[in-house]
Amino acid sequence: MDYTTYFQNHRESHLNELEELLSIPSISALSEHKSDVGKAAEWIADALRRAGMESVEIHPTEGHPIVYAEHLHAPGKPTVLVYGHYDVQPVDPLELWETPPFEPSIRDGKLYARGATDDKGQVFLHIKAVEAILKQEQKLPVNIKFCIEGEEEVTSPNLPGFLKANKEKLAADAVLISDTALLEPGKPAICIGLRGLCSLEVTVGTANTDLHSGTYGGGVSNSLHALVSLLASLHDEQGRVAVAGFYEGVHELTAAMREEFSKQQFNEDKLKADLGLDTLYGEEGYSFVERTGARPTLELNGVYGGFQGEGSKTVIPKEAHAKITCRLVGDQDPQDMLDKIERHLRNHLQPGAKLKIEQLEKARAFSCDSTNPMLQKAADAYEKVYGTRALFTLDGGSIPIVEQLSFVLSAPAVMMGFGLPDENLHAPNEHFNLENFDKGLLTIVEYLKSL
Amino acid sequence: MDYTTYFQNHRESHLNELEELLSIPSISALSEHKSDVGKAAEWIADALRRAGMESVEIHPTEGHPIVYAEHLHAPGKPTVLVYGHYDVQPVDPLELWETPPFEPSIRDGKLYARGATDDKGQVFLHIKAVEAILKQEQKLPVNIKFCIEGEEEVTSPNLPGFLKANKEKLAADAVLISDTALLEPGKPAICIGLRGLCSLEVTVGTANTDLHSGTYGGGVSNSLHALVSLLASLHDEQGRVAVAGFYEGVHELTAAMREEFSKQQFNEDKLKADLGLDTLYGEEGYSFVERTGARPTLELNGVYGGFQGEGSKTVIPKEAHAKITCRLVGDQDPQDMLDKIERHLRNHLQPGAKLKIEQLEKARAFSCDSTNPMLQKAADAYEKVYGTRALFTLDGGSIPIVEQLSFVLSAPAVMMGFGLPDENLHAPNEHFNLENFDKGLLTIVEYLKSL
Numbered sequence: 012m013d014y015t016t017y018f019q020n021h022r023e024s025h026l027n028e029l030e031e032l033l034s035i036p037s038i039s040a041l042s043e044h045k046s047d048v049g050k051a052a053e054w055i056a057d058a059l060r061r062a063g064m065e066s067v068e069i070h071p072t073e074g075h076p077i078v079y080a081e082h083l084h085a086p087g088k089p090t091v092l093v094y095g096h097y098d099v100q101p102v103d104p105l106e107l108w109e110t111p112p113f114e115p116s117i118r119d120g121k122l123y124a125r126g127a128t129d130d131k132g133q134v135f136l137h138i139k140a141v142e143a144i145l146k147q148e149q150k151l152p153v154n155i156k157f158c159i160e161g162e163e164e165v166t167s168p169n170l171p172g173f174l175k176a177n178k179e180k181l182a183a184d185a186v187l188i189s190d191t192a193l194l195e196p197g198k199p200a201i202c203i204g205l206r207g208l209c210s211l212e213v214t215v216g217t218a219n220t221d222l223h224s225g226t227y228g229g230g231v232s233n234s235l236h237a238l239v240s241l242l243a244s245l246h247d248e249q250g251r252v253a254v255a256g257f258y259e260g261v262h263e264l265t266a267a268m269r270e271e272f273s274k275q276q277f278n279e280d281k282l283k284a285d286l287g288l289d290t291l292y293g294e295e296g297y298s299f300v301e302r303t304g305a306r307p308t309l310e311l312n313g314v315y316g317g318f319q320g321e322g323s324k325t326v327i328p329k330e331a332h333a334k335i336t337c338r339l340v341g342d343q344d345p346q347d348m349l350d351k352i353e354r355h356l357r358n359h360l361q362p363g364a365k366l367k368i369e370q371l372e373k374a375r376a377f378s379c380d381s382t383n384p385m386l387q388k389a390a391d392a393y394e395k396v397y398g399t400r401a402l403f404t405l406d407g408g409s410i411p412i413v414e415q416l417s418f419v420l421s422a423p424a425v426m427m428g429f430g431l432p433d434e435n436l437h438a439p440n441e442h443f444n445l446e447n448f449d450k451g452l453l454t455i456v457e458y459l460k461s462l
Numbered sequence: 463m464d465y466t467t468y469f470q471n472h473r474e475s476h477l478n479e480l481e482e483l484l485s486i487p488s489i490s491a492l493s494e495h496k497s498d499v500g501k502a503a504e505w506i507a508d509a510l511r512r513a514g515m516e517s518v519e520i521h522p523t524e525g526h527p528i529v530y531a532e533h534l535h536a537p538g539k540p541t542v543l544v545y546g547h548y549d550v551q552p553v554d555p556l557e558l559w560e561t562p563p564f565e566p567s568i569r570d571g572k573l574y575a576r577g578a579t580d581d582k583g584q585v586f587l588h589i590k591a592v593e594a595i596l597k598q599e600q601k602l603p604v605n606i607k608f609c610i611e612g613e614e615e616v617t618s619p620n621l622p623g624f625l626k627a628n629k630e631k632l633a634a635d636a637v638l639i640s641d642t643a644l645l646e647p648g649k650p651a652i653c654i655g656l657r658g659l660c661s662l663e664v665t666v667g668t669a670n671t672d673l674h675s676g677t678y679g680g681g682v683s684n685s686l687h688a689l690v691s692l693l694a695s696l697h698d699e700q701g702r703v704a705v706a707g708f709y710e711g712v713h714e715l716t717a718a719m720r721e722e723f724s725k726q727q728f729n730e731d732k733l734k735a736d737l738g739l740d741t742l743y744g745e746e747g748y749s750f751v752e753r754t755g756a757r758p759t760l761e762l763n764g765v766y767g768g769f770q771g772e773g774s775k776t777v778i779p780k781e782a783h784a785k786i787t788c789r790l791v792g793d794q795d796p797q798d799m800l801d802k803i804e805r806h807l808r809n810h811l812q813p814g815a816k817l818k819i820e821q822l823e824k825a826r827a828f829s830c831d832s833t834n835p836m837l838q839k840a841a842d843a844y845e846k847v848y849g850t851r852a853l854f855t856l857d858g859g860s861i862p863i864v865e866q867l868s869f870v871l872s873a874p875a876v877m878m879g880f881g882l883p884d885e886n887l888h889a890p891n892e893h894f895n896l897e898n899f900d901k902g903l904l905t906i907v908e909y910l911k912s913l
Contacts, residue, residue: 408676
């Protein structure tokens with residue numbers, strides 16, 4: 012039977028299987044979920060075995076395990092390495108979820124659950140595409156390897172070591188990754204660039220104990236005052252980052268790139284309406300697509316200190332905290348950036364306050380060449396299924412391991428995304444549009460058969 | 463026997479009783495502790511009955527109950543109304559307590575527990591002083607009434623109504639209150655002024671959902687950026703409050719007041735050492751005692767938004783929060799002040815952000831005349847027990863009900879405090895120095911007998 016019919020016939024059982032995977036709370040950032048992350052690895056390995064993949068193994072690491080599998084029975088044909096991740100982001104604030112994050116629920120043609128689109132749902136498409144070809148044709152048109160990790164949401168600390176130690180085993184002509192998004196429903200995109208990332212945690216301390224704001228107020232430093240004034244100094248009034256040297260290494264946009272961006276016909280008014288915003292906000296002189304694809308950022312992801320309960324509490328808190336991440340582009344170096352930010356913070360600290368800075372993740376920006384045939388054939392596959400050729404785009408997010416995969420394996424990264432930009436990845440009510448679930452399966456089959 | 467011997471003989475049983483009271487987590491600000499607040503009221507009523515007080519009653523209110531008792535068998539003698547509170551502040555951050563806040567523990571002559579000094583320990587002194595006189599002499603030298611409430615830490619919403627409705631019943635020649643502190647060990651003080659208070663809660667909102675900082679970062683407002691820039695605008699670089707008109711109604715310090723303050727010989731170096739601070743911080747041109755006693759403040763008590771867990775999370779949070787209190791002096795009007803702050807916040811909000819402001823508590827500053835004989839006799843009583851005459855001081859804290867008590871009952875407020883300034887009231891590891899527990903009992907007996 013044709014693949015459209017095959018996937019229609021198996022749709023219910025496929026969705027049931029995916030819901031089983033989405034029910035596992037495999038949050039890699041929270042140590043209390045370590046065993047759940049392990050369960051998700053087992054689930055992926057079992058699914059690969061059921062699909063007909065061979066040499067399936069769960070490779071333990073110092074953190075969460077990596078699942079490997081292969082099917083190498085197409086001599087003379089290219090080898091494709093499918094990369095993805097089965098770990099997910101934390102779920103707070105839990106109260107904003109319409110249905111619990113680990114109790115998958117389908118509403119209006121969308122599957123709601125943490126990890127639905129990022130990235131369990133998209134990894135699942137590759138497993139089922141391979142299974143479909145093997146069931147229908149008893150062989151695969153290419154050699155295929157899977158490398159599915161459990162630490163992508165904590166910037167893959169153990170995968171680079173695994174890649175280097177298993178370079179031969181993982182060797183491939185292309186790394187196939189589905190962890191990005193279409194531009195909008197019906198408008199497919201192949202991501203050829205990702206922003207880099209660096210992150211840090213800042214603690215401002217004042218007295219050695221919390222103090223009564225009546226007895227001491229007005230006479231001693233308040234850690235929250237010191238922190239907010241420090242954090243406010245990181246941006247100027249136009250929203251540009253005020254850290255000295257922040258924009259070094261950024262490549263200014265060429266006319267050609269701006270032209271490529273404009274093809275997306277991105278609708279800023281629709282975005283505003285969708286997000287309930289009166290106005291977008293960012294660097295002067297750039298469109299939303301340019302700001303998020305080609306410009307660096309410094310974002311506060313969390314700020315906290317003092318009393319957060321019901322009512323009020325007259326306290327001067329002894330310490331206050333901030334979590335910060337930067338998105339990097341071009342040749343910006345993550346370590347250099349962290350050092351510049353640290354210098355800025357030390358120079359702008361209020362008298363009487365102490366500063367503790369912890370540098371966390373570091374990943375460079377990534378880009379690849381859209382003229383490579385492995386990428387061009389991906390655009391063709393989209394065209395056959397969606398009726399529209401995929402545009403080559405830059406994505407504002409970071410998948411730090413993509414640069415590593417492409418560099419270590421000397422292979423292009425083919426980022427065929429099947430998510431949508433408004434699917435709340437990393438936020439409450441994450442979901443996956445089932446139209447792209449259906450088309451994604453067909454596009455992957457189409458791509459593998461075209462190679 | 464003399465009172466010193468009496469209190470020595472009863473010390474162990476008194477401390478056991480107080481520890482029982484301190485074990486009740488009567489946190490008035492948190493609704494889940496409502497029944498505990500009720501239990502503490504019952505405990506106080508029982509203790510007053512055991513002490514020999516009459517007409518003991520627990521008066522229910524819309525919030526937490528008020529405990530009343532009286533002993534009116536000294537015709538021709540003055541009537542003293544003892545006011546205090548049995549509710550306590552919240553206890554977070556819990557992990558900073560050396561022993562659990564509601565498991566009282568004595569170390570180095572100090573009794574550690576939430577409420578030890580503010581105000582259960584001090585209320586307890588009055589109950590035991592009255593009990594001692596009745597046991598020793600079978601009568602009291604004055605008429606005494608008790609009015610002990612359970613909502614002081616949430617600015618006494620129901621006591622003013624109770625006062626007005628029971629003006630006759632509560633009528634007194636002086637209101638006796640122990641909810642303040644000595645200047646330092648061995649240096650007693652009678653507080654003749656308290657700062658007022660107003661408080662508000664601020665929420666800054668941006669998009670209608672949390673967003674991924676990769677996909678959206680640099681292109682939309684971040685509620686945390688908007689909040690920290692807004693909060694930073696509330697103070698200038700010299701630490702003065704930058705809200706227009708903030709200092710209206712403040713009385714500039716006279717030379718006489720500065721002279722009175724200087725008698726305290728307050729040791730700023732010791733304070734710095736105690737708090738682990740290199741430098742104090744506040745308005746230029748004022749000492750610590752002046753800053754905290756006679757100057758207004760605007761303090762951030764809590765700031766929070768976004769991710770606070772372990773590791774990092776690349777999120778742009780949809781909303782961020784701040785809790786703010788001001789301490790007021792002189793003729794500053796709390797409602798006017800809240801309106802000024804609200805105006806400032808609305809004028810300084812970043813484009814693309816929305817603001818929600820909730821005005822909370824409001825209380826004017828209070829002061830009374832130190833030449834009143836009821837106050838002078840209190841200073842004498844301290845001198846007899848401590849060997850040092852009490853200084854008349856201004857306290858930086860707020861007991862909003864003091865102004866109400868004094869105003870409604872047309873009686874001076876005699877604020878005989880037995881706490882110490884470093885006893886961590888409103889903070890982790892609150893405690894009560896037992897030297898002042900012992901001397902407090904004797905001072906109260908001395909005072910009542912002198913009237």
